[in-house]
Amino acid sequence: MTYTFGLDTFGDRNAAADGAPLSHAQTIRNVAEEGVFAEQAGVDFFGIGEHHTGYFPMPAGDVVLAAIAARTQTIRLGSAVTVLSSDDPVRVFQRYSTLNALSGGRAEVILGRGSSIESFPLFGYDLADYEELFEEKAALFAELLRGGPVTWDGKTRPPLLNQDVVPHLESGPFPAWIGVGGNPQSVIRAARLGFGLALAIIGGPPARFAAYSQLFRQALEKFGRPPLPVLVHSPGHVAATDEQAKAEFWPRWREIISVMAAERGFAIPTEESFDRETGPDGALYVGSPETVAQKIATNLRALDATRFDLKYGMPGLTHDQLMTAIELYGQQVIPRARELLS
Amino acid sequence: MTTATPADHRIAVLGAGHVGPVIARLAVKAGYPVAIAASGDPDDIALITELLIPGARPRWAADAVADADIVVLAIPLNRFLDVDPGLLRGKLVVDAMNYWPASDGVLPIRGASSEMVARRLEGSDVVKALNHIGYHELEDRARPSGASDRRAAGVAGDDPAAVETIAALVDRIGYDPVRLASLRAGRVLQPGGPVFGAVLTRPEFEQAVADNERSLA
Numbered sequence: 001m002t003y004t005f006g007l008d009t010f011g012d013r014n015a016a017a018d019g020a021p022l023s024h025a026q027t028i029r030n031v032a033e034e035g036v037f038a039e040q041a042g043v044d045f046f047g048i049g050e051h052h053t054g055y056f057p058m059p060a061g062d063v064v065l066a067a068i069a070a071r072t073q074t075i076r077l078g079s080a081v082t083v084l085s086s087d088d089p090v091r092v093f094q095r096y097s098t099l100n101a102l103s104g105g106r107a108e109v110i111l112g113r114g115s116s117i118e119s120f121p122l123f124g125y126d127l128a129d130y131e132e133l134f135e136e137k138a139a140l141f142a143e144l145l146r147g148g149p150v151t152w153d154g155k156t157r158p159p160l161l162n163q164d165v166v167p168h169l170e171s172g173p174f175p176a177w178i179g180v181g182g183n184p185q186s187v188i189r190a191a192r193l194g195f196g197l198a199l200a201i202i203g204g205p206p207a208r209f210a211a212y213s214q215l216f217r218q219a220l221e222k223f224g225r226p227p228l229p230v231l232v233h234s235p236g237h238v239a240a241t242d243e244q245a246k247a248e249f250w251p252r253w254r255e256i257i258s259v260m261a262a263e264r265g266f267a268i269p270t271e272e273s274f275d276r277e278t279g280p281d282g283a284l285y286v287g288s289p290e291t292v293a294q295k296i297a298t299n300l301r302a303l304d305a306t307r308f309d310l311k312y313g314m315p316g317l318t319h320d321q322l323m324t325a326i327e328l329y330g331q332q333v334i335p336r337a338r339e340l341l342s
Numbered sequence: 343m344t345t346a347t348p349a350d351h352r353i354a355v356l357g358a359g360h361v362g363p364v365i366a367r368l369a370v371k372a373g374y375p376v377a378i379a380a381s382g383d384p385d386d387i388a389l390i391t392e393l394l395i396p397g398a399r400p401r402w403a404a405d406a407v408a409d410a411d412i413v414v415l416a417i418p419l420n421r422f423l424d425v426d427p428g429l430l431r432g433k434l435v436v437d438a439m440n441y442w443p444a445s446d447g448v449l450p451i452r453g454a455s456s457e458m459v460a461r462r463l464e465g466s467d468v469v470k471a472l473n474h475i476g477y478h479e480l481e482d483r484a485r486p487s488g489a490s491d492r493r494a495a496g497v498a499g500d501d502p503a504a505v506e507t508i509a510a511l512v513d514r515i516g517y518d519p520v521r522l523a524s525l526r527a528g529r530v531l532q533p534g535g536p537v538f539g540a541v542l543t544r545p546e547f548e549q550a551v552a553d554n555e556r557s558l559a
Contacts, residue, residue, distance in 0.1 A: 117444060127445040128420050182478060183359045184390045185380070204478040215393045222389060263444075267476070267539035 003300065003341055005334045006045030006309035007038050007326060008080040008233060011058025013315045014322070021316070024057035028064060030319045034326055035068035039075035041330025047080030047110065047309060052118040055256060055315040059119075062095045069103035078108030080233065080309060081179040081198075084141065085112075085133040086119040088157055090165055093144040097167050100174050110198045110233075111138055112179040113186065132156070135189065138178065142193045145173040177231065180212065187212050190228075191219035197230045199303065205281045206232070206299045213304045231307035232299060236285025237314065238292050238328040239321075245287045248321055250274055252314035253284075285310055289332035296333070297340035308337070348373035348514060351507065354406035355379070355398075356425070357416030358387045361438060361477045363394050365414055365515075368481060370397040372514035377406035381421075404429060412511070414472070415439055419455065420446040422462075431465035434504050436511075438472040440533050455532060456498065456525040469499035469508040470528035474538045475517075483541050484516025494518045494547035496537060498528025518544040520551070530554055 014022040014030055022030070035046045046068060048061030058064075065077045077099065082092055092109065100107035113134040114120065120127040136154045143150050147169050153159040177196035180186040190197045197216045199209050213230045220228060239245035254269050261268045269277075277284040285292045296308045310329060313322050351374060355366040358380040366378045376398040380387045384400035391400040399406075407413050407429050414436040415422060422439060441455040451458045460468040474496060475483065485492040495517035499505040509519035522528050530536055536554040537547055 126447070128418075128447050130445070181360075184363055184394055185358060185387070188386070188390065203476075204482055208478070208481070211394050215389060218393065219389055261539065267541070 001306060001341070003338060004044040004076075004307045005296075005329075005337065006047055006076075006080075006231075006307065007034075007043050007329060008047040008049060008309045008311040009034065009058075009313050010049040010051045010056040010311070011061070011064075012313040012317070013055055013057060014319050015316045017318055017320075019316070022319075024054075027057060030322070031058070032064055032067045032071075033319070034322055035064070035075070035077070036071045037323060038326050038330060039072045041327050042334055043075060043326070043330045044334075045076040045078065045108070045307075045309065047078050047108075049080045049116075049311075050083050050112075050119065051116055052122055055259070062099055065099055065107075066102055069099060069106065072103075074106075076106045076108055076175075077103055078175075079110055080311075081110040081112030083112050083114050083116060083119045084137045085114045085130045086123045086125045087137075089137045089141040089144060090157070090160075093141060093165060094167070096174065097169055101167055101170065105171055105174070108175040108177070110177040110179050111141060111195070115179075115181050115200070138189065138193055138195070141176070142195070145169075145176055147173070179233070182209075182212075184212065184215060187215050188219050191216055191225065192223050194225055194228065196228045198233055198309075199230065199305070200233045201283045202235055203277065203283050206234070206283055207281070207302045210303050217304075229307060230303065230305040231309060232303055232305045233309045233311060234283050234285055235311040235314075236287075236292060237312065237317070237321075238285075238287070238289060238310075238325045238333060240288065240328070242287040242291055245291075246274075246278060248317060249284075249286045249314060252316040256315055289328050289336060292329075293333045293336035293340060296337045300337075300341060346507070346510070348511075349375065351411045351511070352409055353377070353412045353414060353511075354401075354403075354410035355414045355416055356403055356407070357414075358390055358400075359416070361472075361480075362414070362416035363390065364477045364480050365416055365438065365472055366395045366398045368484060368515040369414075369511070370395060372511070372516075374412075374511070374514075377401045377410065379403035379406040381417075407433065412436060412507070413466075415459070418442075418446060419449060422459065423449075427463050427465065430463050433466050434507060435459075435463055435466045435468045436472060436508055437468055437470045440473050442533065454498075454525050454529040456528050460500070460525055467499070467501045467504035468525065469497060469501075469504050470522075470525055470531055471495065471497045471508050471512055474531040474535070475541055476539060479541055486516065487513060492516070492518055492543070493541045494520045494544040496520050496522055496528065496531045496547070496551075498522035498525055498531060500524050518547075520544060520547050522551075 177198040178190035237249040
């Protein structure tokens with residue numbers, strides 16, 4: 001079994017050593033540095049998730065990925081995720097097939113329905129339609145990935161009649177996944193359309209998602225598709241010791257989740273809930289390289305998944321803290337997790 | 343005292359998204375006969391049911407509801423407006439939905455969102471329950487009666503008998519039911535309310551509700 005290990009960022013706004021927030025521009029330049037450094041540290045994939053807020057000033061991750069592509073040779077580069085529901089699948093395909101061309105075939109894309117919702121009002125979409133928007137657009141994206149002229153008709157964008165969409169793919173489709181947060185019908189959709197399954201696990205025991213990966217495999221079979229991979233995406237932070245990783249991450253996590261809790265109505269994290277999530281049965285990978293590697297290996301096995309993407313960082317952490325986390329992840333966590341899984 | 347057993351109450355869960363399958367699974371485990379329906383063909387959710395909710399039966403919504411005593415609404419609130427109230431006439435309806443203005447748009451809600459639901463379903467008994475514990479926690483935190491780390495879940499409604507039936511359901515799936523005397527009082531269970539998203543013991547739950555009342559008085 002071949003396992004791959006990635007890092008994802010949402011462009012989490014960095015802080016200076018004194019805690020003052022850095023500018024959006026500096027944060028974006030730092031993300032590019034982090035992506036280049038991830039390759040040097042031995043990371044297989046670097047992903048950037050689309051966000052549109054002051055905490056996560058990262059609406060155009062593909063531009064940053066292009067900058068990283070120009071300075072790297074082997075690391076795979078992709079979105080994590082692209083909010084496809086509020087984008088045009090033709091444009092998304094064009095941007096990522098351009099990235100694929102620039103990077104010599106290293107592009108990937110993870111498509112999301114919209115757990116992050118700011119893009120809907122920004123681009124004039126109604127969030128109430130997000131299911132219909134995503135279903136149609138994901139189906140069109142699957143068509144585009146196949147290559148060749150596309151004929152398509154739907155409600156969410158103008159029709160295409162035998163349309164040649166450029167740039168053409170040099171050597172077949174690039175890897176594409178659908179991000180799923182816990183809706184089993186999204187798992188079925190990924191199988192039906194032939195996308196990999198990206199499980200975003202951000203709370204609760206990861207093992208409960210084992211049924212989703214089983215559902216995915218059986219659905220692929222039912223739709224007569226060949227096996228496709230499952231990846232796990234979860235947040236975390238790596239430092240020299242468990243104590244240091246938690247001490248750095250906890251205040252930042254509390255702040256961000258508290259803000260989201262006020263907007264979306266979920267529980268404000270407590271030290272007790274944080275301890276549970278960072279413990280062996282929780283969804284956060286916060287700790288020393290050994291702790292994080294053990295947890296990754298355990299959960300990849302439990303979920304029958306072959307790729308793990310750590311969503312590193314959190315608004316308010318410093319670029320130096322992130323670079324250390326990347327170094328530890330690439331040089332210690334990944335080799336150790338591979339060893340545990342072999 | 344009611345002597346009804348779970349087998350006496352057939353449950354239809356409407357919604358096969360994040361929440362519906364979790365509630366259905368807990369209800370099957372508690373011994374209830376359970377049907378689950380999405381918006382369309384039951385074939386579309388056959389695999390989901392088989393793997394995630396073994397023991398439940400995927401059906402068309404109309405058929406599932408027709409044969410049910412209890413109907414659990416686990417759909418986005420804006421989709422509730424597409425549900426035919428006639429279909430639910432005479433049923434005990436559990437409103438497990440929440441009002442999220444960002445995704446639901448502006449809905450005609452004054453007071454509790456369940457009151458809007460009840461106004462639309464005037465031929466049904468509506469009880470608010472199972473909406474305030476996150477779907478990913480609902481199953482993990484369920485505990486048998488008497489467990490020391492058992493948590494509480496609110497049950498609000500205007501009809502005491504209906505509240506009692508759903509309190510028994512909540513108890514059997516793993517939570518200490520805390521009864522609230524009206525749908526209006528069920529506002530404490532809504533997003534922004536003192537127990538929403540929190541997984542509390544019964545004393546903590548009752549305290550949070552009492553503190554909230556005091557702060558409003």
